[in-house]
Amino acid sequence: MARLSFPHSPNDSLDFTLTLPPNASTDTLVIYLHGFASDQLGEKVLYLRDQFIAAGCAYLAFDHRGHGRSSGTLKELTVSRNLEDLEAVLVAEGAKFQRCILVGSSMGGLTAAWYAARHPGRVAANLLIAPGFRFIERRIEELGAPGLSLLKRDGEIVYKNEYVCVTIGKALFDDAPEYTIDKLFPAYRTPTLIIHGTADESVPFDESVEFVQYAAARPLELLLIAGGDHRLNEYKETLFSAMREFLRRHRLLP
Numbered sequence: 001m002a003r004l005s006f007p008h009s010p011n012d013s014l015d016f017t018l019t020l021p022p023n024a025s026t027d028t029l030v031i032y033l034h035g036f037a038s039d040q041l042g043e044k045v046l047y048l049r050d051q052f053i054a055a056g057c058a059y060l061a062f063d064h065r066g067h068g069r070s071s072g073t074l075k076e077l078t079v080s081r082n083l084e085d086l087e088a089v090l091v092a093e094g095a096k097f098q099r100c101i102l103v104g105s106s107m108g109g110l111t112a113a114w115y116a117a118r119h120p121g122r123v124a125a126n127l128l129i130a131p132g133f134r135f136i137e138r139r140i141e142e143l144g145a146p147g148l149s150l151l152k153r154d155g156e157i158v159y160k161n162e163y164v165c166v167t168i169g170k171a172l173f174d175d176a177p178e179y180t181i182d183k184l185f186p187a188y189r190t191p192t193l194i195i196h197g198t199a200d201e202s203v204p205f206d207e208s209v210e211f212v213q214y215a216a217a218r219p220l221e222l223l224l225i226a227g228g229d230h231r232l233n234e235y236k237e238t239l240f241s242a243m244r245e246f247l248r249r250h251r252l253l254p
Contacts, residue, residue, distance in 0.1 A: 001069065004062075004092050006084075014085055015069035016040070016062035018093055021053050027098035028124075028254045031089065032061040033082075033108030036135070037164040039068030043233045044129070048103060051240040056254040058097060062089055064111075075156050075169035079136070079179045082111040083118075090122065101252065103243070105129040106203060106230065109194075114179055116190035125252050126192040127243045130203045130230050133184065133211055136176040138203070139168070161202065163230075185214045193221045193246040195239055197228020221246060 004014040017040060020026070030052045032045050040061035049059045064085050065072035072081075094100050101124050104112030109131025116123040132138070139159070143151065151157045156169045194212065196205040205224060212222045223242050225235055232239060247253045 004088055006088060011071065012065060013071045014062050014065065014088060016060060016089060016093075018058065018060045019049055019053055020058050021056050023056075026056055026058050026254050028057045028101065028252075029094060029097035029099070030057045030059045030101045030103060031086070031094070032059070033086065033102060033104040033111050034061070034064070034067065035106030035108050036132070037067065037074065037166050038105070039063045041068070042105075044105065044231070044236060044239070047236045048240060048243075051244075055244060057101075060089065060093055074166050076171055077168060078171050078175035079110065079114065080175050082107070083115055086111060086115050094122070099124045099252065101125045101127065101247070103127045103129070104131060106132045107135050109133070110135050110179070113184060113188060113190075113192075116192075117184055117187040120189050123190050125247065125250065126190050127246070128192060128194045128208075129232060129239065130196050130200055130205075131194060131208065131211070132203050133181050133207050134203075136173060136179070140173065163202070181211070185211075186216055188215045188217050190217055191219050191250055191252075192217050193223065193243060195223045195225065195232070195242055197225045197230065197232055197235070199227050200230045202230040219250065 001015050001017050006012045040063050045061050052059045063070040064082050066074040066077050102112040109128040112126050116126055156167050159168050194208045196208040198205050228235055
């Protein structure tokens, strides 16, 4: 693992891991963007690393600020901060490669989609796993009026779901109006494969169906995995196989 600092914010840093293929020569970098309250050491992250390395790509995974070994806390989490993290990684490491492909899981899918929408020329393709296009809208629905009142009063609130129990801050919601899905639809042009489980209880798969229907990107493909949950750890082989075939069809593998 390595550390990446922010020149404008010396107390902030990102922990990342860059792995090169055996011949150490490739023009393609795959960057994995993890989900909410996750990190770069997840089961899918490590499995996909091994597969992409074997396919001749370089592979970079990192912890967003507030996650894993990076600085900060989840109380300061915003989509804008996640985009700043990705930009810092691309400036520091991405310039060494001709082609960059983003793999985004859940919240990471939202980050990848918005980064590509704002910097279409810098992302060759997005491979999105159960992307949280309505990530903040769903948090608002889950908190309800009582939770939002507490958030407004205290500036933070404990959030729980089937996977995590963490403290999030008001900044996440104040930042949200910049990243509504209606703004993303017309701006998004990057070649994309979305993979989603039909039994996902965290991010309903119909959000991905909606995105494929209305987003401007082409090619834009959706693979639904019958019975698959949110994390899709049991379908790792299926994930990579679909990603590899998508990239091969569009001549985006080394």
